[in-house]
Amino acid sequence: MFDFKYYTPTKVIFGKNTESRVAELIREFGGTKVLIHYGSGSVMRSGLLQRVTDTLDAAGIGYVTLGGAVPNPHLGLVYEGIELCKKENVDFLLAVGGGSALDSAKAIGYGVANGGDVWDFYDYKRTAEGCLPLGVILTIAATGSEMSDSSVITKEEGLVKRGYSSDYGRCKFAIMNPELTMTLPDYQTACGCTDIMMHTMERYFTNGGNMEITDAIAEGLLRTVKKNALILKDNPKDYDARAEVMWAGSLSHNGLTGCGNDGGDWMTHKLEHELGGLYDVAHGAGLAAIWGSWARYVYKDCLPRFKKFALNVMGVADQGSDEEIALRGIEAMEDFYRSINMPTNLRELGVEPTEEELVLMAKKCAIGVGGEKGSAKVLDEKAMLAIYRASM
Numbered sequence: 001m002f003d004f005k006y007y008t009p010t011k012v013i014f015g016k017n018t019e020s021r022v023a024e025l026i027r028e029f030g031g032t033k034v035l036i037h038y039g040s041g042s043v044m045r046s047g048l049l050q051r052v053t054d055t056l057d058a059a060g061i062g063y064v065t066l067g068g069a070v071p072n073p074h075l076g077l078v079y080e081g082i083e084l085c086k087k088e089n090v091d092f093l094l095a096v097g098g099g100s101a102l103d104s105a106k107a108i109g110y111g112v113a114n115g116g117d118v119w120d121f122y123d124y125k126r127t128a129e130g131c132l133p134l135g136v137i138l139t140i141a142a143t144g145s146e147m148s149d150s151s152v153i154t155k156e157e158g159l160v161k162r163g164y165s166s167d168y169g170r171c172k173f174a175i176m177n178p179e180l181t182m183t184l185p186d187y188q189t190a191c192g193c194t195d196i197m198m199h200t201m202e203r204y205f206t207n208g209g210n211m212e213i214t215d216a217i218a219e220g221l222l223r224t225v226k227k228n229a230l231i232l233k234d235n236p237k238d239y240d241a242r243a244e245v246m247w248a249g250s251l252s253h254n255g256l257t258g259c260g261n262d263g264g265d266w267m268t269h270k271l272e273h274e275l276g277g278l279y280d281v282a283h284g285a286g287l288a289a290i291w292g293s294w295a296r297y298v299y300k301d302c303l304p305r306f307k308k309f310a311l312n313v314m315g316v317a318d319q320g321s322d323e324e325i326a327l328r329g330i331e332a333m334e335d336f337y338r339s340i341n342m343p344t345n346l347r348e349l350g351v352e353p354t355e356e357e358l359v360l361m362a363k364k365c366a367i368g369v370g371g372e373k374g375s376a377k378v379l380d381e382k383a384m385l386a387i388y389r390a391s392m
């Protein structure tokens with residue numbers, strides 16, 4: 001077991017109609033002029049944005065709005081948001097939507113609070129010394145950004161997708177009403193469930209640390225999301241299943257399922273980020289498309305964990321050698337992806353990179369992680385390329 005820091009300052013307001021409390025929460029955290037930041041229009045179609053502005057109007061809280069955060073949110077809109085906040089003297093950011101709107105809001109917050117070029121943080125050139133306070137009304141269970149310290153932004157020039165993590169970027173509050181996720185397309189629900197599971201799996205497949213309590217929480221979370229993803233596939237309006245998945249999304253990326261380990265593996269995420277940057281694929285689907293190839297490449301170097309996963313999460317029979325059990329666990333995970341209509345390779349994801357593009361992604365990925373990375377197995381550029389090739 002390793003030493004660890006566990007910091008979750010976000011106030012979570014969870015349940016039906018909780019969005020009606022947004023004005024009260026903004027006030028509690030000192031907001032007097034708000035930037036409401038959202039995506040490409042789902043919050044307008046659902047009427048949520050109107051309800052939020054009505055609530056702020058009634059409470060006498062001033063606001064400006066900025067929509068247009070796309071999946072794999074763009075740096076250009078972040079710059080726009082920074083200028084708008086400065087011009088309008090905004091002192092609080094409210095994201096209404098998913099991880100993309102929220103990550104974009106976090107980047108805007110860093111830009112306003114620190115000055116200079118906000119991309120510097122994502123380019124590892126300097127670290128933030130603050131962020132505008134922010135809150136979120138979450139409409140998709142997926143990234144866990146509502147309780148995480150990270151923000152992922154894509155720079156259009158060069159299609160570079162990078163994450164930046166800082167405790168300053170943690171939300172002051174997260175309003176989570178599972179009912180708001182019921183308008184999601186089935187594909188996005190499945191992408192979200194995949195991402196949620198991956199945030200715990202990245203922390204689970206390690207060669208360092210590990211605590212019994214953390215493993216028990218992680219395995220329970222994975223089984224719960226797996227079960228409820230299947231329920232939602234047949235019944236997307238099941239409130240309890242929506243709620244289970246939504247809360248799992250937060251717990252999966254707020255650090256809880258990594259306490260005591262070596263920090264996690266994270267290579268599936270890093271490999272996916274290159275796909276997301278280059279092809280604009282949905283993050284969860286990209287993860288599913290890569291994971292099997294990653295797992296087969298690394299499992300022998302992390303056999304006890306792959307066996308444990310196979311037995312305790314995927315429920316495979318305890319028969320045969322450790323390697324056979326581990327491989328059956330990987331196959332069972334891929335079967336699960338297929339059962340919720342997630343891809344298990346790049347072709348199913350809908351992209352067909354050329355050899356040159358695979359080489360480029362591996363190169364960018366290696367640069368992004370500073371040469372090599374991984375805990376289940378440390379991967380260098382050559383290994384990254386091998387995994388991309390295997391995922392074709």
Ligand code: NZQ
Pocket residue numbers: 038039040041042043069070071072073097098099100101103139140141142143144145148149150151152180181182183184185188192195253269276283284
């Ligand atoms: O843009 P709108 O119109 O809102 O539509 C969105 C978008 O098309 C739609 N949607 C969201 N809520 C909806 C809805 N449609 C109908 N009804 C609703 N209730 O769903 C689509 C996906 O939304 P998005 O915000 O892009 O999804 P997600 O939350 O999965 O965010 C993905 C981004 O977060 C990054 C990913 O890389 C990707 O850029 N990540 C952020 C992390 C973090 N900050 O901690 C960690 C993750 O590993 C991840 O990398």
Ligand code: ZN
Pocket residue numbers: 143195198199269283
């Ligand atoms: Zn993720």
